[in-house]
Amino acid sequence: MSARKHTALPKARTLIEALPWLTRHHGKTVVIKFGGNAMVDEELKRAFAQDVVFLRHAGLRPVVVHGGGPQISAQLDLLGLESEFKGGLRVTTPEAMNVVRMVLAGQVQRELVGLLNEHGPLAVGMTGEDAHLMTATKHFADIDGERVDIGRVGEITAIDPGAVQAMLDDGRIPVISSIARSSDAEDAASGASGVFNVNADTAAAALAAALGAETLMVLTDVEGLYEDWPNSDEVISRLTATELEKLLPDLASGMVPKMRGCLHAVRNGVHTARVIDGRVQHSILLEIFTDEGIGTMVVPDANTIEGAA
Numbered sequence: 596m597s598a599r600k601h602t603a604l605p606k607a608r609t610l611i612e613a614l615p616w617l618t619r620h621h622g623k624t625v626v627i628k629f630g631g632n633a634m635v636d637e638e639l640k641r642a643f644a645q646d647v648v649f650l651r652h653a654g655l656r657p658v659v660v661h662g663g664g665p666q667i668s669a670q671l672d673l674l675g676l677e678s679e680f681k682g683g684l685r686v687t688t689p690e691a692m693n694v695v696r697m698v699l700a701g702q703v704q705r706e707l708v709g710l711l712n713e714h715g716p717l718a719v720g721m722t723g724e725d726a727h728l729m730t731a732t733k734h735f736a737d738i739d740g741e742r743v744d745i746g747r748v749g750e751i752t753a754i755d756p757g758a759v760q761a762m763l764d765d766g767r768i769p770v771i772s773s774i775a776r777s778s779d780a781e782d783a784a785s786g787a788s789g790v791f792n793v794n795a796d797t798a799a800a801a802l803a804a805a806l807g808a809e810t811l812m813v814l815t816d817v818e819g820l821y822e823d824w825p826n827s828d829e830v831i832s833r834l835t836a837t838e839l840e841k842l843l844p845d846l847a848s849g850m851v852p853k854m855r856g857c858l859h860a861v862r863n864g865v866h867t868a869r870v871i872d873g874r875v876q877h878s879i880l881l882e883i884f885t886d887e888g889i890g891t892m893v894v895p896d897a898n899t900i901e902g903a904a
């Protein structure tokens with residue numbers, strides 16, 4: 596055997612280590628939520644695109660749902676408009692809704708589509724408005740038991756995953772912005788304000804459930820769900836749906852829609868929902884190559900699903 600073959604052996608071993616995971620996930624749909632806070636630099640975004648393309652070429656069916664909260668806030672700021680969050684959701688005036696749509700669909704989604712397509716004709720961008728993908732009604736925030744009007748924030752009432760399935764069947768990578776059409780026909784006819792701003796974690800979770808995805812991966816700007824945030828950095832590595840449900844009332848800010856989304860996903864057929872650190876380069880591949888995973892994994896209560904981890 597030549598020395599050259601020996602030096603490549605660790606690489607071969609690394610690939611083979613991933614074989615059980617890849618075998619289990621072959622042909623499976625994985626919904627990956629890329630949070631706006633994790634999109635901190637160009638290199639990270641490029642590494643994210645590489646990971647997603649890797650999954651696609653390894654035989655999985657990745658779907659990307661992206662966020663863009665900080666990017667929306669920056670644009671609102673430039674326009675002299677205020678950003679206010681209630682219960683982890685942006686208070687969205689009709690004016691702000693136009694900015695949300697412009698930033699998510701016109702900026703963040705375009706950038707991710709471009710990065711993915713550096714690897715071939717793979718990514719297709721769409722919003723929840725396209726082909727009736729996501730339909731919503733007005734969502735009211737629940738602040739200390741009180742129903743609060745937060746403007747054009749939507750609550751998803753229906754998902755029609757047909758267009759996404761068709762794209763996946765065609766070998767494409769759908770890249771989805773979390774904007775929904777209104778279920779009210781008159782509202783829908785009223786222009787840009789006929790759409791709703793949906794939190795991207797909520798949208799990703801609803802889509803994962805509707806697609807019957809194997810896994811929901813949520814990439815964010817923390818290592819996972821901290822047990823006692825902000826006092827300690829102890830990450831909860833694994834918890835069941837019921838355990839998570841008990842924790843929900845104590846969660847704060849951005850973690851609220853994220854963990855509610857994970858709970859919704861695993862209660863509706865998704866085998867695992869994971870929160871992982873998107874600030875770490877190639878976090879998606881690390882999650883695959885590390886036996887126990889790198890962040891927080893939520894599993895259904897009676898975890899009878901073979902090979903769910």
Ligand SMILES: Nc1ncnc2c1ncn2[C@@H]1O[C@H](COP(=O)(O)OP(=O)(O)O)[C@@H](O)[C@H]1O
Pocket residue numbers: 629630631632633662663664796814815816817819820821822823824846847848849850853
């Ligand atoms: N228990 C917790 N564990 C981890 N992060 C938490 C927790 N509670 C609140 N957070 C906050 O949630 C943030 C992640 O949500 P968010 O800012 O909406 O990110 P993204 O843009 O990725 O959706 C963290 O940066 C942290 O400030």
Ligand SMILES: CC(=O)N[C@@H](CCC(=O)OP(=O)(O)O)C(=O)O
Pocket residue numbers: 629630631632661662663664665667683684685695748749773792793794795796849
């Ligand atoms: C209703 C609501 O809050 N919508 C979010 C949509 C974007 C998002 O969720 O982005 P991240 O994943 O980066 O937080 C917003 O306007 O910021």
